[in-house]
Amino acid sequence: AQKVTQAQTEISVVEKEDVTLDCVYETRDTTYYLFWYKQPPSGELVFLIRRNSFDEQNEISGRYSWNFQKSTSSFNFTITASQVVDSAVYFCALRGERTYKYIFGTGTRLKVLA
């Protein structure tokens, strides 16, 4: 069975603070793919990053960084120096090579206060 857990339902931070969104996954597939998406108040999901199971290299893109650790089945997302425009719901998703379905976590609502 596949599962994605985002234990943090809602996080509030003050602008310029760093924030980490947690994502823990379960899968029996040896090859799988992990994703993060952002859903701003407008409603449209926006793709942020894709990571393969065989590539544990962390990634940084501007203020965003991702920490992938197979040993703990986690794929955490950190926003550095948060801004009000980062306020959104963030989803972590998993797709196994064999199971072939995208499984989304329940999302973490991030509120960045000015």
Place this chain on the structure above:
Amino acid sequence: KAGVTQTPRYLIKTRGQQVTLSCSPISGHRSVSWYQQTPGQGLQFLFEYFSETQRNKGNFPGRFSGRQFSNSRSEMNVSTLELGDSALYLCASSSRRPGQGAGEQYFGPGTRLTVT
């Protein structure tokens, strides 16, 4: 490139009716997936199509069906609507072919369906 478009954006239907939602993927994308998003259940996978063939299906009753046309446009249909079908229905397209791994999906703005 134009993004994924979905029509209509909003829809109000009565219990027992049926509804058809439409999705046009990004040009060149042949994979289209559908999701249902509700506050209680979150984002749930409905089905995925590639080259007019359903490749995968989620755990939804047979009242939910879909199809894909030769131009990659897709429709989903819900028959005998129930109050619980009220949701945001999202369509996503991808350039990846089956067997090429899982690509990023590009989502449309969704169709907000309200069943009364």
